[in-house]
Amino acid sequence: MSGVRVVVVGSGVIGLLTAVECVRAGAQVDLVEQATIPSATAASYDQHRVVRTLHRGDPRSTLAAAGLHEAWAEVERRLGGRFYHRTGVLTVTTDLDAELALLAETGIPVRALAGAELADRYPQLRLAPAQQAILESAAGTVLADRALQSAARWLRGHPAVRLHPQSRVVELAEAAVRLAGGEVLAGDSVVVAAGPWSRDLLPAGLSAGLSLKRQTMLSYSPGSFPSAWSRSPAVLGLGSTGDAWLMPPVAGTPVRLSAASACRTVAEQSDRQTPVTWRNHLIRRFNSLLTAFEPLAVTDTTEGYYLTDETGQGPVLAQLHDGVWAFAACGGMSFKFAPVLAQALADRALGRQPRLTGVTWVDLPHRLTDQPVRT
Numbered sequence: 001m002s003g004v005r006v007v008v009v010g011s012g013v014i015g016l017l018t019a020v021e022c023v024r025a026g027a028q029v030d031l032v033e034q035a036t037i038p039s040a041t042a043a044s045y046d047q048h049r050v051v052r053t054l055h056r057g058d059p060r061s062t063l064a065a066a067g068l069h070e071a072w073a074e075v076e077r078r079l080g081g082r083f084y085h086r087t088g089v090l091t092v093t094t095d096l097d098a099e100l101a102l103l104a105e106t107g108i109p110v111r112a113l114a115g116a117e118l119a120d121r122y123p124q125l126r127l128a129p130a131q132q133a134i135l136e137s138a139a140g141t142v143l144a145d146r147a148l149q150s151a152a153r154w155l156r157g158h159p160a161v162r163l164h165p166q167s168r169v170v171e172l173a174e175a176a177v178r179l180a181g182g183e184v185l186a187g188d189s190v191v192v193a194a195g196p197w198s199r200d201l202l203p204a205g206l207s208a209g210l211s212l213k214r215q216t217m218l219s220y221s222p223g224s225f226p227s228a229w230s231r232s233p234a235v236l237g238l239g240s241t242g243d244a245w246l247m248p249p250v251a252g253t254p255v256r257l258s259a260a261s262a263c264r265t266v267a268e269q270s271d272r273q274t275p276v277t278w279r280n281h282l283i284r285r286f287n288s289l290l291t292a293f294e295p296l297a298v299t300d301t302t303e304g305y306y307l308t309d310e311t312g313q314g315p316v317l318a319q320l321h322d323g324v325w326a327f328a329a330c331g332g333m334s335f336k337f338a339p340v341l342a343q344a345l346a347d348r349a350l351g352r353q354p355r356l357t358g359v360t361w362v363d364l365p366h367r368l369t370d371q372p373v374r375t
Ligand SMILES: Cc1cc2nc3c(=O)[nH]c(=O)nc-3n(C[C@H](O)[C@H](O)[C@H](O)COP(=O)(O)OP(=O)(O)OC[C@H]3O[C@@H](n4cnc5c(N)ncnc54)[C@H](O)[C@@H]3O)c2cc1C
Pocket: 009, 010, 011, 012, 013, 014, 015, 032, 033, 034, 035, 038, 039, 041, 042, 043, 044, 045, 048, 049, 050, 051, 167, 168, 169, 170, 193, 194, 195, 196, 197, 198, 200, 201, 215, 217, 304, 305, 306, 327, 330, 331, 332, 333, 334, 335, 336, 337
């Protein structure tokens, strides 16, 4: 691949790991970012992102996620730094037998927990006696901001990479991008990974089908159950509708609490101040989901944005011109898939046979396939 030049737009997890893949394959890379590299406003730039195999009621994503633990361990080894922690992931489920049968196909070791054992292990969770859960002990939590810093450091030190921070792309052309200042950066191909800003760069027909989501999270530093919290896994599927989740306190970070009920469709990315109604909404919900919930232990709130397609199903890959690929809608669960999405994007940018074809990966994650690519 020596001599091939790839322009990557965006230094979120997808852009950074795609740039790393291209460089490892011998390409020259221009990484263009409208803010700093990495940027604290990127969807990826947060304390925690969960890497799990089980996606309840979604066999294709579950099968696709089976290799992600190893993929993240490999990314960590390659980039250096310590950002992938095997905290385990506990998923509360109402369909234990079906989920266990599905997970058996992945070969991932899991354990079913119920009743007294579940309550004894996780006294900080307020679970009904009949509730059942699946523990993936090998699953983990990526300290996302640290992973992004490690990737940026790796790229910064590489002679095949030119970094262009504070450079906003305003137009895409065949294998080239135009920056706000008028400069044109050309390559053999372009990968656009602009996260929730993607609609600004995509053709109207494509961006019209994408929807911007905003979600509130609470930072929580509880005083009760210190030992249970210190070994807590990430927990998903909490609440009667199964939509609430928590990310565990890893390496000095607070617990993060949120729920799909705190996610709403918005017209644009505006401020990052949490409206008090959404803060109170989550406090009310977790008051009934955690034992001895302490409202005063809510130390902060965070707003995150991401872009989904109208079905809400996840990422959309679009070929916009010859040699211009856009990871158009990151969705609310792409971080964990980033190592494989980056490989698939790099394969296309480098004109290689995409590695995700032919097997159960074909239409996973969702639109990242050879066939249903949108143009
Ligand atoms: C609250 C919340 C919780 C989540 N939890 C999880 C989870 O547990 N597990 C999981 O797998 N996923 C999770 N996700 C989803 C995941 O974080 C995102 O899907 C993923 O991080 C998107 O990465 P990205 O690189 O596509 O976009 P981003 O990280 O947003 O990166 C895009 C970059 O492009 C830059 N950019 C944009 N436009 C331009 C332009 N015109 N010119 C130059 N640069 C530009 C931006 O500044 C930004 O740095 C969560 C998301 C949220 C909001």
